[in-house]
Amino acid sequence: MADISGLELYAFWRSSATFRVRVALNLKGLTAHEHFINMDAGEQRSAAYLKINPLGGIPSLVEPGHAPITQSLAILEFLEEAQPTPPLLPSDLHGRARVRSLAGMLVSDTHPLITPRVRKQLASGNGSGSGNGIDDAAWKAWQTHWFSTGLAALEQRLATEADTGDFCHGDQPTMADICLASIMSMVQVLKISIPATRTIDRIMAHCNALDAFARAQPARQAGAPA
Ligand SMILES: N[C@@H](CCC(=O)N[C@@H](CS)C(=O)NCC(=O)O)C(=O)O
Known part of the structure; x- marks a missing residue:
């Protein structure tokens, strides 16, 4: 189990890709501080957010000292490896x-x-x-x-x-x-x-x-x- 702490999640309330990360964090008993990116106002295309995710997609997960992780499935795989229990993938x-x-x-x-x-x-x-x-x-x-x-x-x-x-x-x-x-x-x-x-x-x-x-x-x- 890796030590991951101080997670920051760039999120929007109805973003389905963010929903995936929220469920995985909840299942694994992890927390992340959320930054609200207002998708209805187009904030995912702001210069500031494009520096975090050049494709302008929400969510992005940031762990202090590391490059942002984009793509919800990559984030789920990251959480799975960092905190294997409970598993989100079968053992075989x-x-x-x-x-x-x-x-x-x-x-x-x-x-x-x-x-x-x-x-x-x-x-x-x-x-x-x-x-x-x-x-x-x-x-x-x-x-x-x-x-x-x-x-x-x-x-x-x-x-x-x-x-x-x-x-x-x-x-x-x-x-x-x-x-x-x-x-x-x-x-x-x-x-x-x-x-x-x-x-x-x-x-x-x-x-x-x-x-x-x-x-x-x-x-x-x-x-x-x-
Ligand atoms: N494949 C990406 C999709 C990211 C994505 O497209 N997220 C939506 C919100 S659920 C978004 O940010 N859309 C912004 C847009 O299309 O401008 C992932 O799974 O993280």
Whole structure:
């Protein structure tokens, strides 16, 4: 176990990527001092924040004396190695690959498509060929499409693969559950209608029963609307 202390987390209340880090910190009994980056005001693109994360993504984790760690999954892996208990990855090689694969479906192939910077680009009309940007209704349809695609594929895997248990992999929460809960928190906050996902709903009930997940909910963070 490494000695990590004085952690600083650059965060925003409804950021799903920040949600992942909050759950992992909670599960491992770690704390981080949060710096509020107001995404609605575009602060993730301020010169000061771009020095911490040149891609302008939230969260970033800073440990005194070390370079910032960006990318929520890299932060989860860092916390896992620094504080191995409770584990967020299975003990076996194939289990770890499965959990990382499930997590990647959401973190790599779903979430990046519906971020504010994607909306900004689509709304500007750049690259559309027509010069006309998308409006609010088209953005909602875009979000609904990508959330539904990612979650339907995940549901198919979770419903049919033998390693699914109370949680995505077995009966303890792993990084896959953290990523799933982060996406479901966005679905809720953004009021997106998704197709029925019975296995995901069952797993989410187990996640939501845990204090570590409940405390990370967007509505409970500083800056959330009252
Ligand atoms: N792959 C990154 C994604 C980071 C990211 O895009 N975060 C969102 C908030 S959940 C963000 O900062 N978006 C700002 C923008 O798109 O301008 C991670 O997992 O940390």
